[in-house]
Amino acid sequence: MKKSTTIPLTPLQNQGKYLPAYKRRYHMMAKPSGSTCNLDCNYCFYLHKEQLLHQERDKGMSDEVLENFIRQYIQSQDGEEIIFSWQGGEPTLMGLAFFKKVVALQQKYQPKHQRIENDLQTNGILLNDQWAAFLKEHRFLVGISIDGPEEMHDRFRVTRSGKPTFQKVMQAIETLKRHGVPFNTLVVVNRINARFPREVYRFLTRTLGSTYIQFTPCVEPVDFKTTAPQFWQEDTIPLTGSRRAKPGDLDSIVTDWSVDPDDWGTFLTEAFDEWVTHDLGRVQVNLFETAVVQTMGLPSQLCITAPFCGKALAIEKNGDVYSCDHYVYPEYKLGNIRAHKLAHMVFSERQKTFGMGKKETLPAYCKSCPHLNLCWGECPKNRIVRAPDGEEGLNYLCPGFKHFYATVKPTLEKIAAMLK
Numbered sequence: 001m002k003k004s005t006t007i008p009l010t011p012l013q014n015q016g017k018y019l020p021a022y023k024r025r026y027h028m029m030a031k032p033s034g035s036t037c038n039l040d041c042n043y044c045f046y047l048h049k050e051q052l053l054h055q056e057r058d059k060g061m062s063d064e065v066l067e068n069f070i071r072q073y074i075q076s077q078d079g080e081e082i083i084f085s086w087q088g089g090e091p092t093l094m095g096l097a098f099f100k101k102v103v104a105l106q107q108k109y110q111p112k113h114q115r116i117e118n119d120l121q122t123n124g125i126l127l128n129d130q131w132a133a134f135l136k137e138h139r140f141l142v143g144i145s146i147d148g149p150e151e152m153h154d155r156f157r158v159t160r161s162g163k164p165t166f167q168k169v170m171q172a173i174e175t176l177k178r179h180g181v182p183f184n185t186l187v188v189v190n191r192i193n194a195r196f197p198r199e200v201y202r203f204l205t206r207t208l209g210s211t212y213i214q215f216t217p218c219v220e221p222v223d224f225k226t227t228a229p230q231f232w233q234e235d236t237i238p239l240t241g242s243r244r245a246k247p248g249d250l251d252s253i254v255t256d257w258s259v260d261p262d263d264w265g266t267f268l269t270e271a272f273d274e275w276v277t278h279d280l281g282r283v284q285v286n287l288f289e290t291a292v293v294q295t296m297g298l299p300s301q302l303c304i305t306a307p308f309c310g311k312a313l314a315i316e317k318n319g320d321v322y323s324c325d326h327y328v329y330p331e332y333k334l335g336n337i338r339a340h341k342l343a344h345m346v347f348s349e350r351q352k353t354f355g356m357g358k359k360e361t362l363p364a365y366c367k368s369c370p371h372l373n374l375c376w377g378e379c380p381k382n383r384i385v386r387a388p389d390g391e392e393g394l395n396y397l398c399p400g401f402k403h404f405y406a407t408v409k410p411t412l413e414k415i416a417a418m419l420k
Helices: 002-006 063-075 096-109 129-137 150-156 166-179 197-207 261-279 286-295 342-346 349-360 398-419
Strands: 027-030 081-086 115-122 140-145 183-189 212-217 312-315 320-322 333-336
Touching: 002 349, 063 081, 063 096, 063 342, 081 096, 096 115, 096 129, 129 140, 129 166, 140 166, 150 166, 183 197, 197 212, 197 261, 212 261, 212 286, 261 286, 261 398, 286 398, 320 342
Parallel strands: 027 081, 027 312, 081 115, 115 140, 140 183, 183 212
Antiparallel strands: 312 320, 320 333
């Protein structure tokens, strides 16, 4: 990934000259409010971007940048479906009027042969009947961030004054249900809720009625606010399994709220057991669904468990484009849509090098792993420890993933056989 930062922003040689059977497809997470948010979650990986990127706090995405982005995003793709993802910070801070402009501009530039969909990732605090009616009318899929039952959710997800947010999120979910707005749940699995996998899973499926769940592990190096992924000091990288490769140690490489690798493995294993026992075929869980698909020999449904990445980029409120949502650092900036065509940045030698780096930088320990076809080293931003032989580039979560895949492999094979 680091190698890509030295590559010139040169369009791929065949860019724009595809055969009809080849489709230009990619995904971009738009951040119209930048890092601005109405919450102050302890573990947020994005709030610090205001200082890092020198953002203006009270200024969101301009009409000029918005229209430029929507037009170029549509024109640079050939697939039957184009998905706009609105994130933050907190995107609802832009207000309903902004998203009405979004829909109008999408309709203005939408080709007849393509379908446009929108998804909105939100903390839910500002959602009310007006928002819900709009989201329902325009078929937005809503992602709600919630970390489990009240005491777990409120441990880290608090307002800027330190007040709990659980009850407000529950009100938002009830509002969405009342208006028939489809929603999924995103859980940041951290050092606390990771110890209660069954309680978290049952809360999501039985209390909330969530039928699509995303489990996202919280892994944050202690210097994540200033140091870009792969730019870590080599002499500070610990061995996997050592005390520095776990949260809680005074000299740990990660923050105190990061999930423990072993707890991550237990969390996935027990949640998987709940899913298979009670909800197989009814509830979708991102990491479990793709594990089944990959066991069948089909491509991964997620970038983190695919051999390559680089097709899920991020655009900031001022039009700056970055190689990935988790690589929004100056080192990984591709350019700005005011100065460069979006297609030239996405389908560039630099972005290609970034995406290919996911596989090319795997340590030998990964390449010899029996679970390689399910994991592929997970997200490169989490490759912050050394393998047992001392080689750099091993994923911090490796012990947990190995436990999970080894435990559920027989069940995955049975499910895969049933579906073939």
